[in-house]
Every structure is written in structure tokens, then in C-alpha cells.
Amino acid sequence: MKILMIGGTRFIGAHVARCLHDAGAQITAFHRGSSANSILPQIEHVLDPGAAWPVTSFPDALMRDWDVVIHMVAMGQADAEAAVSAFAGRTARLVLVSSCDVYRAYGRLTKMEPGEPDPVPLAEDAPLRTAHYPYRGMEGELGAWAQDYEKILAEAAVRNAADWTILRLPKVYGPEDNGDLATIYGFAAAPEWRWTHGHVRNVAAAIALAATHDEARNAVFNVGEHHTPSMGERLARLPVRPVGPELPPFDFRQPLVLDTSAIRSRLGYTEIVAEVQAMRDLAEAASSPDRTDVS
Template sequence: MRVLVMGGTLFLGRHIVEVALGRGHDVTIFNRGQENPTLFPEIERLVGDRNSNLSSLAGREFEAAIDPSAYNPEQIHLLLSALKGPPRHYTFISSISVYRGFAPGIQYDEDADLLAGSEGYGALKARTEAAIWSAMPERVAILRPGLIAGPYDPTGRFTYWIRRIEAGGRVLAPGRRERPVQFIDARDLAEWAMLLAEDQVSAVYNAAGPHSTLTMGQFLDHCLEASQSDARLEWLTDEQILASGIEGWTELPLWIAENDTEAGGIFHADNRRARGLELGFRPVAETIRDTRDWIRAAGEVKCSPLLVKTLSTVKEQSTINACQP
């Protein structure tokens, strides 16, 4: 199958290309040629800018397109206008950020209300979903993951916890040990996206991690086991963390106060529809171990525009001292 991957050399797109090649597909990637330009020398690489210059795609035909990088409807219009014709199937990696809100403790499925308008990441992703579906009705798989984890992660979110626990000492552990968390390994998402493209599945799916089967305590225990450092978890309540002025999701990835009226239920995504179509999840310990190995080999990611500013050690320790003198 002739497969077009938009991007393909950074994180999720890189895993998608690896899966597609492993399954024997004829892969073409389109990107700006700035990230890992020597990666995948055996495949066709088209250079351009999806916002302004898609001339290298002009007149081309593909059986499937897998797109982890579109963020607004205009990017879809430009891509489909450049191609000779729409691909037979389009797999779009969207986000749970399209939902209007995440009420505390409430599970949400794919029929939950979406954000309106065109302001902000989530709303634009929702409008992008609509643009693809309008252009190619019944030929689109829309996948809505939450946090994506694993090797090559340029955001610093998931890797924050692995790096921090490897560094040792007192580690601020947020909220309740029993609080559920959800994330999906990029490799699991890539394999499933390729399967949907092959089968030309058309629907919308929450591609978030398993619900109610992983807690924050279990996740951090796995990180401790992988690091074998002298790290000691210091559990602080949501109220203590909020009072310290620490920002959830950015400074402390995988944490948002459970009683937050807008996002407290973010880790309650219902993914039964996706699991019914063979979305599977590798063991959490494997994701942590493989990501740890990549971190050790690659060193610190410093220049990615996707890198978030996580909690500094100084602020972390001062917060622990103030709350647990």
C-alpha cells in the first residue's frame, strides 16, 4: 500500500513510519526536512511546508494518508488540493483536547460535547476533524489520544518523571496514590493507526490509555524500579500543590487536581470503542524502561519547540519543605 505520512521523523510520526515499513508498505514522508533529515534513507522524502508549500506533493496519489501533525482546517484543505485526488483512507491523529471539558470523576466517550470556535489548540483540532470528515466522509479514522509516551518524546512531559526519579532524592509525588492516570505508548498508537488504515476503518475513537487500571502510585513505583535510584516519594495533596502555585500538566505532568471543574476528569476517557477494534497496550514497565534507555542514549532534549517547562528542583524542594517540614 502506498502510504503518505505527514511528518514522520520526530515522535509519533517516526513510530508510524517504522510500523509501516515493518508491515511492508511503500512509504512517503512529507516534512520540512529539519528534524532528523538522514532518518529512513530507504524511503521517499518530500520536502515542503504544509502551511505554504506543498508543491512536491502536486499530482501525487496515495492509498492511505496518516497525519499526526495537522492543527488547523486550512492545512487539510491545502494538502487535499495539492494531491491528484484524496487518498482512499485518511487517519488523523487528533486529541482528547477537542472535548469541551472533563468534569471531575465523570467518564467521557466519543460522543461528549466538543469545543466550539477556532481559538486554541483543542478547538482547532476539533475544526480540523470536521474539515477532514467533510472532505472525505466515511473514509476517515479520527483518533483522540491523551498524553502520548515513549522513546523520542520531545515534550518532556512523560520523560520528566523518569529523569526526576533517576536523579534521586526527595521527589514530589502529586495527589492520591490511587488517582487514575492515562497515557498511551506512541508505538501502540502507531501500530493501531496503521491497522485502521489497512482496514480502511471510518469512525472516531478515544485512543487514551487503559481506564482505571493504572494509578499514579503504580506508575511512580514502576519508575522507581526502572531507575534503581535512591529517590523517595513525598506525597502531597492536591490542595498543598495548588497552594504552592505549581502548574498542573506542565510543571507537574500527569497531574491535574481531581476537583478541578474543567479538567479534573481528564484521566477518565472511555476507550472501549477503540479496544473493541484491537487497540492494545504494552506493559507500563516496558514503556518506562524503553523510554529510560532512550533518554540515557540520547541525552537531554533542549531545543524542541514542543518542550514544556517542568518543575524546577528548587521549587520542588521548597514546596516539599513547606508542606512536610
């Protein structure tokens, strides 16, 4: 199986490439070449400065047939549409890595879309936000991509491909990113609040499975831990740290809890890493004076 990954060298994508490579796929990664990750196996790399976000054009070296194209970095409409157009007739399936921030519940949480909390867990047919561009105005903090970031529009564009799969990710953590579990410790003052997380190896395994599973064609899947504890429950089993920064001005009546039963029942997904232990190991490593990476 020949698979093209657009992006996919820094964090989640490196683990996806490893999963697919270990399963026997031939992987090509299209990226700028500005990052390296020891998790990456020996794969083909096509480097181009144009691989910087938004990726709206593709070099001739990629204009060949692919069994699957996985877009790890489509942030909005323009780059998603570019991929649909470029690989029309060249791939059997286009896979988009999306986010749980597409749900209206995210707008409720951030007060971008005020209203009564949406019920959780959020299944794939839960209402989406009607207010777009959730990070516009935060370019100075997040980067230029925040201006036009909108996974709702990226999803809509990808649905125009002949065959597609969309994966809505939780908050991902692992040794390479969010390894200090700031997205847990930072919400210690909201002990009842719940936010679905996922270890990078589990999330990568879910993406790799869906990208190659016939039952995932033209379907949307939530990804994340099977059970989402409250922040207080998580922190009770993690090393104690000093109180973090003040909470953001969210409406914490709204949890962000994903229903991940579809990918489990339809595709047979199961975790390869125990989430509770993985989170504890990372927290202990981050708290240790002699910090070491924990895979």
C-alpha cells in the same frame, strides 16, 4: 499500498512509518528535512520548506494517487482544509491524528470551560469543548503553532473528505519525547488524578492499524492504555525522584481518562508493548547516571 505521511519524522510519525513499512506499505514522508530519526525505515522523502506548520500547500511531487494520506501535523482548520482540498480525488482515505484535548473534560480540567466534571472514561461521543483555541496566549512557551491550534476545527474539516479516520491520542511518551515521564512525576502532588498515557510504539501501532483497516472508515477512535491508573498508583511502581514543580492551576476533580474499547473491539487493536513495564524501564533509564535509550 501507497501511503503519504504529512510530517511524521520526529517522534510518533517515525514509529508509524516503521509499522506501515514493516507491514509492506510504500511510504512517502513530506517534511522540511529538519529532523532525522533512526526509527525511520528506508522510505521516500519529499522535502520542502513549506512543510513547516501550518502546511497549507503541497508540491507537485505529491499530486499523485495515494491509498491513504496520514496527516500527523494538522493543528487547526487551515492546514486540515488544505489537505482535504489537495487530495480530494487523489486518496481513498484521509487520516487525521487528533488529541484528547478536544473533549470538554479538558476544558473543565484547565478551567477554560468551567463546570462540574464530566464523567469518565470519555468515549468518542463525549461532549467536545465549546471554547476554542486552548493554547492561545502560550506562544512564547509552546511556539507559534499555539496561536491557531484547534483540533476540533481540524476534525470538522477532515470530515468533509470522502473517506476519513480520526484518532484522538492520549499523552504519548517514549525514548524520543517525554522519556523522563515529566507528565507523571510532575503531578505527584495530585496522587488521585488520572490521565491516560500511551507508549509511542503502541500509539503508532494503533494509528497504522486504523489507517489501513476498512472498519475504520469515517470513524473516530480514542487511543491509549487499556487501564488508566492514578498518579499515585503509577509513582508507587516507579523510582523515587525529588518533588517536582508546583501543580498547574487545574481543576483536578476532572480526570482525563479515555475509553479505548472501540478501537479494541472494532479493529482488534492490542498493545505491542506492556505499558507498565515500558514506563518503569524509561523511568529507571532516566534516573540512571549512565543514561541509555530504551526502545
